[in-house]
Amino acid sequence: MSFLRYDYLLFDADNTLFDFDRAEEKALLRTLEAFGYPVDGDTQALYRAVNRILWRRLDFGEIRREELVVERFAVFDRVMGGGKDPKALNRFYLDRLAEGDDLLPGAEELCRFLATGFTMALVTNGVAQAQRGRLSRSPLKELFPYVFISEEVGWQKPQREFFQAVSCAMDIRDPRRAVVIGDNLVSDIQGGLNAGFDAIWYNPSGLPNPTSIIPTWIAPSFSALKAYLMG
Numbered sequence: 499m500s501f502l503r504y505d506y507l508l509f510d511a512d513n514t515l516f517d518f519d520r521a522e523e524k525a526l527l528r529t530l531e532a533f534g535y536p537v538d539g540d541t542q543a544l545y546r547a548v549n550r551i552l553w554r555r556l557d558f559g560e561i562r563r564e565e566l567v568v569e570r571f572a573v574f575d576r577v578m579g580g581g582k583d584p585k586a587l588n589r590f591y592l593d594r595l596a597e598g599d600d601l602l603p604g605a606e607e608l609c610r611f612l613a614t615g616f617t618m619a620l621v622t623n624g625v626a627q628a629q630r631g632r633l634s635r636s637p638l639k640e641l642f643p644y645v646f647i648s649e650e651v652g653w654q655k656p657q658r659e660f661f662q663a664v665s666c667a668m669d670i671r672d673p674r675r676a677v678v679i680g681d682n683l684v685s686d687i688q689g690g691l692n693a694g695f696d697a698i699w700y701n702p703s704g705l706p707n708p709t710s711i712i713p714t715w716i717a718p719s720f721s722a723l724k725a726y727l728m729g
């Protein structure tokens with residue numbers, strides 16, 4: 499194995515391997531429907547905007563996850579006229595989200611191949627209930643012996659403590675032998691680099707990098723990522 503660039507691959511889950519956008523969309527539609535909100539583009543856009551702002555605040559450590567998940571529905575419901583229980587909304591939504599186990603095209607084949615040569619871990623900031631549910635029904639389950647979910651770890655990406663917990667549990671002696679692979683420049687790339695790991699930005703849409711964060715490498719596709727890791 500030592501001829502390879504890395505021994506440990508630390509994969510982000512959402513929008514890196516799992517089609518989280520699709521899972522969220524399906525879960526949101528079913529929640530709006532079940533609670534009697536209008537199921538239209540404006541209503542979905544409103545929820546998304548509120549959710550995005552709150553997750554961004556979480557990335558910067560300004561809000562805790564337990565607050566975030568209920569607060570997004572509290573704010574949303576207030577704008578929509580109020581009267582619904584945000585905790586019940588969130589519970590229903592997370593149950594639906596836990597059912598959304600769609601993978602991005604090619605993700606399973608990629609992981610099946612990589613799992614034969616690397617020690618694989620999932621490192622995710624998602625909500626434990628949703629992530630455990632999705633993973634339990636996913637073919638990825640058997641390919642990832644290590645799964646780190648921020649809610650269970652007690653810290654979240656990009657916090658150094660999160661990656662220290664990963665290092666410790668996986669017994670990674672030399673951080674240079676490990677690489678974080680993810681779509682989020684702050685939580686995955688900055689977090690990984692801060693911990694002494696390499697960090698590959700998975701950027702299939704060719705998004706611009708508006709930050710000063712410099713990834714070790716940028717992967718435009720799964721096939722390019724595979725070639726890079728094997729090279």
Ligand SMILES: [Mg+2]
Pocket residue numbers: 510511512513514680681682
């Ligand atoms: Mg992600």
